[in-house]
Amino acid sequence: xxxxxxxxxxxxxxxxxxxxxxxxxxxxxxxxxxxxxxxxxxxxxxxxxxxxxxxxxxxxxxxxxxxxxxxxxxxxxxxxxxxxxxxxxxxxxxxxxxxxxxxxxxxxxxxxxxxxxxxxxxxxxxxxxxxxxxxxxxxxxxxxxxxxxxxxxxxxxxxxxxxxxxxxxxxxxxxxxxxxxxxxxxxxxxxxxxxxxxxxxxxxxxxxxxxxxxxxxxxxxxxxxxxxxxxxxxxxxxxxxxxxxxxxxxxxxxxxxxxxxxxxxxxxxxxxxxxxxxxxxxxxxxxxxxxxxxxxxxxxxxxxxxxxxxxxxxxxx
Amino acid sequence: xxxxxxxxxxxxxxxxxxxxxxxxxxxxxxxxxxxxxxxxxxxxxxxxxxxxxxxxxxxxxxxxxxxxxxxxxxxxxxxxxxxxxxxxxxxxxxxxxxxxxxxxxxxxxxxxxxxxxxxxxxxxxxxxxxxxxxxxxxxxxxxxxxxxxxxxxxxxxxxxxxxxxxxxxxxxxxxxxxxxxxxxxxxxxxxxxxxxxxxxxxxxxxxxxxxxxxxxxxxxxxxxxxxxxxxxxxxxxxxxxxxxxxxxxxxxxxxxxxxxxxxxxxxxxxxxxxxxxxxxxxxxxxxxxxxxxxxxxxxxxxxxxxxxxxxxxxxxxxxxxxxxxxxxxxxxxxxxxxxxxxxxxxxxxxxxxxxxxxxxxxxxxxxxxxxxxxxxxxxxxxxxxxxxxxxxxxxxxxxxxxxxxxxxxxxxxxxxxxxxxxxxxxxxxxxxxxx
Numbered sequence: 001x002x003x004x005x006x007x008x009x010x011x012x013x014x015x016x017x018x019x020x021x022x023x024x025x026x027x028x029x030x031x032x033x034x035x036x037x038x039x040x041x042x043x044x045x046x047x048x049x050x051x052x053x054x055x056x057x058x059x060x061x062x063x064x065x066x067x068x069x070x071x072x073x074x075x076x077x078x079x080x081x082x083x084x085x086x087x088x089x090x091x092x093x094x095x096x097x098x099x100x101x102x103x104x105x106x107x108x109x110x111x112x113x114x115x116x117x118x119x120x121x122x123x124x125x126x127x128x129x130x131x132x133x134x135x136x137x138x139x140x141x142x143x144x145x146x147x148x149x150x151x152x153x154x155x156x157x158x159x160x161x162x163x164x165x166x167x168x169x170x171x172x173x174x175x176x177x178x179x180x181x182x183x184x185x186x187x188x189x190x191x192x193x194x195x196x197x198x199x200x201x202x203x204x205x206x207x208x209x210x211x212x213x214x215x216x217x218x219x220x221x222x223x224x225x226x227x228x229x230x231x232x233x234x235x236x237x238x239x240x241x242x243x244x245x246x247x248x249x250x251x252x253x254x255x256x257x258x259x260x261x262x263x264x265x266x267x268x269x270x271x272x273x274x275x276x277x278x279x280x281x282x283x284x285x286x287x288x289x290x291x292x293x294x295x296x297x298x299x300x301x302x303x304x305x306x307x308x309x310x311x312x313x314x315x316x317x
Numbered sequence: 318x319x320x321x322x323x324x325x326x327x328x329x330x331x332x333x334x335x336x337x338x339x340x341x342x343x344x345x346x347x348x349x350x351x352x353x354x355x356x357x358x359x360x361x362x363x364x365x366x367x368x369x370x371x372x373x374x375x376x377x378x379x380x381x382x383x384x385x386x387x388x389x390x391x392x393x394x395x396x397x398x399x400x401x402x403x404x405x406x407x408x409x410x411x412x413x414x415x416x417x418x419x420x421x422x423x424x425x426x427x428x429x430x431x432x433x434x435x436x437x438x439x440x441x442x443x444x445x446x447x448x449x450x451x452x453x454x455x456x457x458x459x460x461x462x463x464x465x466x467x468x469x470x471x472x473x474x475x476x477x478x479x480x481x482x483x484x485x486x487x488x489x490x491x492x493x494x495x496x497x498x499x500x501x502x503x504x505x506x507x508x509x510x511x512x513x514x515x516x517x518x519x520x521x522x523x524x525x526x527x528x529x530x531x532x533x534x535x536x537x538x539x540x541x542x543x544x545x546x547x548x549x550x551x552x553x554x555x556x557x558x559x560x561x562x563x564x565x566x567x568x569x570x571x572x573x574x575x576x577x578x579x580x581x582x583x584x585x586x587x588x589x590x591x592x593x594x595x596x597x598x599x600x601x602x603x604x605x606x607x608x609x610x611x612x613x614x615x616x617x618x619x620x621x622x623x624x625x626x627x628x629x630x631x632x633x634x635x636x637x638x639x640x641x642x643x644x645x646x647x648x649x650x651x652x653x654x655x656x657x658x659x660x661x662x663x664x665x666x667x668x669x670x671x672x673x674x675x676x677x678x679x680x681x682x683x684x685x686x687x688x689x690x691x692x693x694x695x696x697x698x699x700x701x702x703x704x705x706x707x708x709x710x711x712x713x714x715x716x717x718x719x720x721x722x723x724x725x726x727x728x729x730x731x732x733x734x735x736x737x738x739x740x741x742x743x744x745x746x747x748x749x750x751x752x
Contacts, residue, residue, distance in 0.1 A: 069413065069431060069437045070436055070437065071413075071641075153589060154586065154587030154588055155588055156587075174586045174726075174729065260535060280715050281716050282715070284414055
């Protein structure tokens with residue numbers, strides 16, 4: 001250990017010394033420089049054209065009152081942001097988004113982890129089940145949702161199945177709670193396969209010798225899972241949490257196909273509200289302000305998760 | 318000599334600035350577009366439509382090609398761009414937002430006041446009146462009303478399709494119910510009779526009774542086809558006052574609620590029933606749906622029933638407007654005058670009941686609608702268009718549609734308090750009506 005550390009330190013010192021007498025850049029190095037920037041240019045250009053410029057543009061639009069029908073585009077300063085403070089519809093949509101996100105994150109991560117643990121066992125047929133649970137991920141989102149819209153009808157497949165069991169199922173898409181639950185479940189079944197595969201990969205990376213040592217020390221299955229498996233896969237839990245939370249705030253197609261924000265406005269999540277303002281009510285300025293709000297929420301949640309990772313993600317401290 | 322490190326920092330900055338400038342230039346405003354009408358040479362026109370029917374599109378193209386042949390120096394092509402009905406207005410406004418307005422567009426009647434008041438459309442009355450042989454006076458005032466502002470006309474109402482009742486005579490007969498055509502003749506064709514017959518047919522067949530097509534507990538404006546019998550409306554004629562809580566509306570909504578939840582005459586929320594697939598005994602819809610019928614069951618077409626306040630015809634309209642901000646509004650208006658002149662209006666009548674009085678007769682329409690008899694066309698279409706009202710319209714309709722839909726969701730439960738829900742609906746939409 002001492003030898004290795006000394007060697008690293010020596011190398012570092014040599015690097016620092018070398019900085020004072022940097023040799024002139026050779027033609028070959030300049031060539032590398034050009035090649036390097038050429039290689040990253042598409043990504044930089046793409047990010048500028050499709051991320052940075054739209055972001056700046058949307059912020060610029062949010063400072064305007066823009067009616068596409070009347071063809072008016074007038075500077076409004078912070079009026080759109082002030083309006084958000086008193087817009088009950090927006091507040092309701094934030095609450096709907098919160099419920100949707102909580103329900104989705106809890107159900108999705110719990111189910112994905114459960115499936116991954118089950119399918120990590122060395123039992124016959126696990127490959128078939130992995131394929132079965134992953135297959136919805138590759139199905140078209142709209143097609144998937146349309147099929148569910150038929151299943152969730154009052155006289156649809158789900159209530160038909162419940163009837164066989166002697167249960168009178170609710171009118172899923174007409175009740176405030178059941179409609180939100182239905183949208184969450186449809187989304188969970190659509191994407192749980194992806195998270196399951198990520199967890200499965202992480203589980204297969206947990207060293208067997210640690211498990212073996214714990215077994216020898218007398219740790220039971222739950223203890224081994226909680227004290228070894230969970231810490232070892234915590235980087236994946238972080239990744240899955242970020243992906244799921246960000247994804248939950250971007251849900252749109254399921255709402256549009258299944259409930260169109262109803263009943264009432266119980267499933268009008270933030271993105272659907274934004275869509276209504278822009279494309280149904282032609283209020284693009286206000287919709288831009290709402291999209292800036294959505295961007296800030298996603299940014300804060302992601303940064304928050306990233307900053308708190310040291311407390312709960314293995315090897316991050 | 319500059320420091321290599323600072324030079325290294327400057328170069329990427331310069332590259333980034335160059336990329337940013339290029340991206341901004343690429344993504345920047347496309348400008349308002351040059352007025353191609355002043356440019357030399359013929360122009361290309363584009364019209365958005367919500368039909369994807371190949372026969373209809375072929376007819377449009379045939380008329381357009383004839384116009385291009387007659388005006389080669391003016392127009393080189395006319396393209397019809399189908400957009401799905403569900404997303405039509407959304408897609409159209411997105412095109413407007415993207416500075417990519419079509420030259421002409423179909424416009425749904427519900428959005429007519431919003432489009433007309435906004436100034437998005439150009440006044441086509443002068444062009445239509447000045448076109449030789451157009452016979453502007455042949456256009457019925459009642460059809461034009463919705464599309465006028467001051468003395469201008471901002472869209473041509475090419476389709477005036479009446480709402481009527483299609484009935485499955487096989488299901489009614491099986492349930493021992495009378496033939497609706499006989500009730501029409503005897504003057505007993507009322508909503509109460511239709512409700513009772515539907516409930517009986519549904520009980521016998523195990524299917525559904527009376528379906529107000531496209532309503533689906535979301536598109537509440539379609540219920541105007543029922544409201545007319547009670548002389549009920551969602552808001553006052555000037556669009557300023559909510560009338561959802563008025564006695565007439567309370568009565569008709571109570572009637573609908575009871576028909577759904579007590580008599581079982583109409584399908585409950587979450588139930589899908591397609592009359593044209595044989596799933597229901599009756600349906601209220603526009604006559605243009607007749608093309609969906611086959612001979613798998615016996616059917617008839619009768620006018621809308623009468624309510625306590627009598628019988629009220631209702632039509633669904635669609636207009637063609639010319640966008641003021643499009644590249645070629647003057648040429649587009651000239652094309653519209655050609656597209657809807659008497660000769661071409663007769664061709665279009667194959668699919669769309671025209672607003673021309675001279676063409677509104679059973680003989681003309683019979684050629685276009687082989688599935689309907691002259692008697693049906695006279696009673697339902699010709700008589701149905703005259704003195705008809707349209708579905709609710711308002712210059713703030715998009716917001717009103719959503720706000721009312723949200724409130725009425727509370728009505729579609731078995732134990733709903735109809736008066737209370739309608740009162741809440743008025744409270745919710747009054748700011749929108751005033752705005």
